[in-house]
Amino acid sequence: MRPISVLLADDQPMIRTGFRFILEAEADIRVVGEAADGQEAVEETRRLAPDVVLMDIRMPRMDGVEATRLIAESGLSSRVIILTTFDLDQHVVDALRAGASSFLVKDGPADSLVSAIRTVAAGDAVLAPRVTRRLLARFAGMPSDTAPPVPPQLDILTGREVDVLRTLARGLSNSEIAAELGIGETTVKTHIAHILDKFHLRDRVQAVILAYDSGLVTPHTAHRTDRS
Incomplete structure (x- = not known):
């Protein structure tokens, strides 16, 4: 079975490195690229067509909300998981409206990141009852x-x-x-x-x-x- 391809979009190199370290330990997940801002995330998504984009919500040039909207409107099958520091703020809801399939708080457990990627890649969405x-x-x-x-x-x-x-x-x-x-x-x-x-x-x-x-x-x- 083909591994799940993932694009990492975050303006902090250390965050991207940390996510890459977590994900590349999984046999069924492969990180295919990185982006340092929203505009680059859109461009790399169009170029690489990853299964899942991990999208930081606050980035320079173009934020994660607008980048998510452009990806959703492009007709690409790539699905977006929003990464945020704050649990369910207005920007997160805007991103869900724009077409994101889930959101994760950056300080959450590593297994929740891996689980969310697998769920979203399978065509489902992650939205707990509490959320x-x-x-x-x-x-x-x-x-x-x-x-x-x-x-x-x-x-x-x-x-x-x-x-x-x-x-x-x-x-x-x-x-x-x-x-x-x-x-x-x-x-x-x-x-x-x-x-x-x-x-x-x-x-x-x-x-x-x-x-x-x-x-x-x-x-x-x-x-x-x-x-x-």
């Missing part, structure tokens, strides 16, 4: 005591697809969604694929953003239904 709740609490609509009605812009979804999107927006895994809705995990995957296809979304993170941008999920309902 999802904070996203909802900050950027969704006002709290409500009842589940909000299905917004008109989601009318193209079937009833079951709406159910899946609601649970997906709480950060549940496929197996957890299957257990909660009483359906098979393969069926969950099919519904998620239909949701992504209907709205031309890249991955689960974009589906979560759709759920709270449309008003399907509110902070109150997210906290009430998922207290993990």
Whole structure:
């Protein structure tokens, strides 16, 4: 099997060296290039077409948010993991909106970096329930005591697809969604694929953003239904 190719984009050489050291210890991951700023990250992504780009959010010339947006809009299959010093600030959310599949805090454990790369390279996204709740609490609509009605812009979804999107927006895994809705995990995957296809979304993170941008999920309902 071909190794997962990774591009490191960070303006600090020591950070890039540290990430390279961690990743090159893994047999299934290969670092194919480095970039010292956002503009170079975009250029190197176009040239190398890596599976995953580790993108620092704050860099000179062009920041990680704009670089992520350009990569997502280019049609390349490369997926972006945002690297940040601060857990879930506005820039991180902007990057997720721009097309990033995940974000990691730089001082996190090495195994979380390796795991995130493998997950994102496989076509999934990394967004834990705790992070999802904070996203909802900050950027969704006002709290409500009842589940909000299905917004008109989601009318193209079937009833079951709406159910899946609601649970997906709480950060549940496929197996957890299957257990909660009483359906098979393969069926969950099919519904998620239909949701992504209907709205031309890249991955689960974009589906979560759709759920709270449309008003399907509110902070109150997210906290009430998922207290993990």
